[in-house]
Amino acid sequence: AQSVTQLGSHVSVSEGALVLLRCNYSSSVPPYLFWYVQYPNQGLQLLLKYTSAATLVKGINGFEAEFKKSETSFHLTKPSAHMSDAAEYFCAVSVSGTSYGKLTFGQGTILTVHP
Amino acid sequence: DAGVTQSPTHLIKTRGQQVTLRCSPKSGHDTVSWYQQALGQGPQFIFQYYEEEERQRGNFPDRFSGHQFPNYSSELNVNALLLGDSALYLCASSLFGTDSKETQYFGPGTRLLVL
Secondary structure: OOOOEOOEEEEEEEEOEEEEEEEEEOOOOEEEEEEEEOOOOOOEEEEEOOOOOOOEEHHHHHHHEEEOOOEEEEEEOOOOHHHHEEEEEHHHHEEOOOOOOEEEOOOOEEEEEOO | OOEEEOOOOOEEEEEOOOOEEEEEEEOOOEEEEEEEEEEOOOEEEEEEOOOOOOEEEEEOOOEEEEEOOOOOOOOEOOOOHHHHHEEEEEEEEEOOOOOOOOEEEEOOOOEEEEE
16 A cells, blocks of 8 residues: 655744755555645645656746655755745655546645744 | 636534535546545545546545536535544546546635534
């Protein structure tokens, strides 16, 4: 069975600092991996996705993530945090080999950005 | 182009009652998935509908049922509500097909409170 582990339920950074949100997955088949962001009282917005093409994936709002098969990781980074990045971030995996199949989500990481 | 829409936005029910939540997919999408997000948790997959049939189901009891209409919109029904059913219910739409790289787009959700 597939699973996703997000290390750190809360991450706090200063504005302008590097953002690093960690995600490890387990899957017996090549996975598709996703990062979603959720602002308070809203649904999920896709930041980026890995679908077996380039291992370094660039997304919206300056975020990027690198798929590392040997480490079973898909960590999310952003070089310089903005106040508007404060939100909850979810890593998700699909093992169906499709983008439309069942997604298994991690528990989420709340990002706080201090001025 | 309208994205995924859900109704109602909020709902309050009492234990034992039944509830119906509605979802209209993004234009051009034919597949609808439903997720339950309890407070402080990541979304959990309930089921997915394509061509008016349930294609995949997560680990949810039979009290949770659904329907997809010819126009691809969908309903989620929950019978005999329990306090533990209180959650944000998210609908996601996508495009079916082995070549589909189309991402799942999420709606804003329906927040259900069971008293």
